[in-house]
Each structure stands twice: as structure tokens, then as C-alpha cells.
Amino acid sequence: KNEVEQSPQNLTAQEGEFITINCSYSVGISALHWLQQHPGGGIVSLFMLSSGKKKHGRLIATINIQEKHSSLHITASHPRDSAVYICAVTGNQFYFGTGTSLTVIP
Amino acid sequence: SAVISQKPSRDICQRGTSLTIQCQVDSQVTMMFWYRQQPGQSLTLIATANQGSEATYESGFVIDKFPISRPNLTFSTLTVSNMSPEDSSIYLCSVAGTGGSNYGYTFGSGTRLTVV
Numbered sequence: 292k293n294e295v296e297q298s299p300q301n302l303t304a305q306e307g308e309f310i311t312i313n314c315s316y317s318v319g320i321s322a323l324h325w326l327q328q329h330p331g332g333g334i335v336s337l338f339m340l341s342s343g344k345k346k347h348g349r350l351i352a353t354i355n356i357q358e359k360h361s362s363l364h365i366t367a368s369h370p371r372d373s374a375v376y377i378c379a380v381t382g383n384q385f386y387f388g389t390g391t392s393l394t395v396i397p
Numbered sequence: 398s399a400v401i402s403q404k405p406s407r408d409i410c411q412r413g414t415s416l417t418i419q420c421q422v423d424s425q426v427t428m429m430f431w432y433r434q435q436p437g438q439s440l441t442l443i444a445t446a447n448q449g450s451e452a453t454y455e456s457g458f459v460i461d462k463f464p465i466s467r468p469n470l471t472f473s474t475l476t477v478s479n480m481s482p483e484d485s486s487i488y489l490c491s492v493a494g495t496g497g498s499n500y501g502y503t504f505g506s507g508t509r510l511t512v513v
Contacts, residue, residue: 293439324502331406332434332487332507339502377439385430387439
């Protein structure tokens with residue numbers, strides 16, 4: 292069993308839709324990260340959370356420490372949001388989820 | 398946050414050869430990390446590179462196969478040695494933010510390696 296589980300694995304949305312990606316983890320953590328990986332392979336760090344909620348533009352990330360669960364929301368989705376979104380946690384070491392592949396159709 | 402320049406962005410290499418990947422950071426950082434992402438898989442940490450000491454390798458990765466250099470606080474290289482098709486992956490370097498590993502990470506743009 293993976294220490295970090297993401298759902299869904301693949302997601303296709305129409306432009307403008309509200310998108311939610313979920314992440315559950317089973318280890319003790321000091322922080323949770325949401326990463327965005329573009330088709331070329333490069334990764335951008337979107338958020339680092341240890342509690343509560345963070346917002347950046349159309350992206351919102353929340354974490355519930357008690358439930359060991361985090362969500363990444365994208366409002367008013369756009370084709371340029373198409374990427375793989377990876378949840379990762381840092382505790383004793385760095386654990387990565389397998390990613391959610393998002394495609395936003397115009 | 399730090400900016401990382403990673404080179405090359407992609408390469409196609411012959412079986413049995415070696416490839417060296419470079420990461421240059423625009424600020425001094427204590428710890429640099431090297432990851433591998435095999436096709437369809439999540440990222441896996443290969444090793445942690447600290448300046449002035451031997452890199453620390455994760456289980457399943459050895460120095461002979463993935464030698465790492467860290468000559469100063471802004472630069473590191475990872476070599477993939479004696480390559481086989483199973484080494485075809487994306488390789489990424491990363492640095493922790495100021496204040497240590499709990500202050501966010503910056504990733505390089507990745508090196509997409511294909512071994513034929």
C-alpha cells in the first residue's frame with residue numbers, strides 16, 4: 292500500500308468547471324505539498340501546507356490533519372491547467388503520490 | 398524561492414554509455430535532492446547531496462550506478478552510468494526552501510532520458 296494515495300488517477304473536465312483532486316496519506320507528516328508536473332517533466336511547487344487552507348489565484352488547497360486528507364481545488368478551469376498534479380508529504384522522508392492527470396478541454 | 402537550471406532537458410543515449418545531468422541553483426543551498434520518475438510512476442528519491450560530504454543514497458540506489466558530485470553550495474551533478482533501457486526515466490533535482498525541508502521545495506525542469 293502506498294503511503295500517499297490520490298484520486299482520481301485521470302480527470303477530464305470542460306473549460307470553466309470546478310475541479311477537485313483528493314489526497315490521503317497514512318504516515319505522520321510535518322507538511323503536505325501539491326506539485327504540478329507539465330508534459331516536459333518539469334515540476335512546480337504549488338502549495339506547502341501544514342494546516343488549514345491556502346489560496347493562490349484559482350487554486351485552493353486544504354488539509355485536514357485529523358483525517359489525514361488534503362484536497363486541491365481549481366476554480367474556473369482552463370486548458371493551461373492541463374498537467375499532472377502530485378501530492379507529496381514530508382515526515383521522516385518524502386513520500387509522493389502517483390499523480391492525477393488532468394486534461395481540460397476547451 | 399530558489400531558481401534551478403537543469404541540463405540537459407532531454408537526451409537519447411545508447412545502452413552501456415553514461416550521462417551526466419547538471420543542476421545549477423541561483424543561491425547557496427545546503428541540501429540538494431535527486432529523484433527519478435519512471436514512466437507512469439511517482440517520484441522516487443535517489444539520493445541527498447550535501448556539500449563537502451558523500452551523498453546519502455536511498456535503498457535500491459548505489460553510488461557506482463548513480464555517482465553524484467556536489468563541489469559547492471550552488472551546483473550538483475548526477476551521472477547515470479552504464480545505462481540500460483530500464484534507466485529511461487525523468488530525472489529531477491530539487492532543493493529545500495530557506496529554513497529547511499518544511500519551507501517548500503523548488504524542482505529543476507527535469508531531464509527526460511531515453512536509453513536505446
